Amino acid sequence: xxxxxxxxxxxxxxxxxxxxxxxxxxxxxxxxxxxxxxxxxxxxxxxxxxxxxxxxxxxxxxxxxxxxxxxxxxxxxxxxxxxxxxxxxxxxxxxxxxxxxxxxxxxxxxxxxxxxxxxxxxxxxxxxxxxxxxxxxxxxxxxxxxxxxxxxxxxxxxxxxxxx
Numbered sequence: 001x002x003x004x005x006x007x008x009x010x011x012x013x014x015x016x017x018x019x020x021x022x023x024x025x026x027x028x029x030x031x032x033x034x035x036x037x038x039x040x041x042x043x044x045x046x047x048x049x050x051x052x053x054x055x056x057x058x059x060x061x062x063x064x065x066x067x068x069x070x071x072x073x074x075x076x077x078x079x080x081x082x083x084x085x086x087x088x089x090x091x092x093x094x095x096x097x098x099x100x101x102x103x104x105x106x107x108x109x110x111x112x113x114x115x116x117x118x119x120x121x122x123x124x125x126x127x128x129x130x131x132x133x134x135x136x137x138x139x140x141x142x143x144x145x146x147x148x149x150x151x152x153x154x155x156x157x158x159x160x161x162x163x164x
């Protein structure tokens with residue numbers, strides 16, 4: 001497996017990976033209507049691509065397929081998405097993507113990185129040293145979902161204070 005920057009031609013494959021992973025993996029923590037609101041079957045590929053191109057986005061690539069992806073805002077303060085294909089989980093792909101994105105945060109000299117983690121992803125981030133700042137309700141297509149604002153101090157930096 002290699003990590004490489006996102007390319008425009010990755011758009012369709014990442015969108016499909018997102019849809020399938022949310023609907024298969026996150027189904028244990030969210031209802032059908034919540035999953036459909038979060039990950040519709042037919043996404044806006046132009047918006048999806050523009051968002052990835054506006055961030056530092058990495059894909060995990062193996063055997064001609066994308067196994068996962070993650071992205072970070074350009075300031076290095078917000079880890080926006082981190083998804084691994086439903087049938088490739090447990091192989092260290094999320095950790096490799098997160099390691100690379102967190103390293104970029106350190107390179108930029110930011111004091112902390114934030115993520116809005118799903119109920120499903122919360123244990124993964126907690127195991128990496130993120131702490132819950134607060135639970136929150138987000139609305140997607142008129143449906144409310146619970147996730148968690150989490151933060152982690154970057155290595156060599158002081159831990160962020162509450163609400164920061």
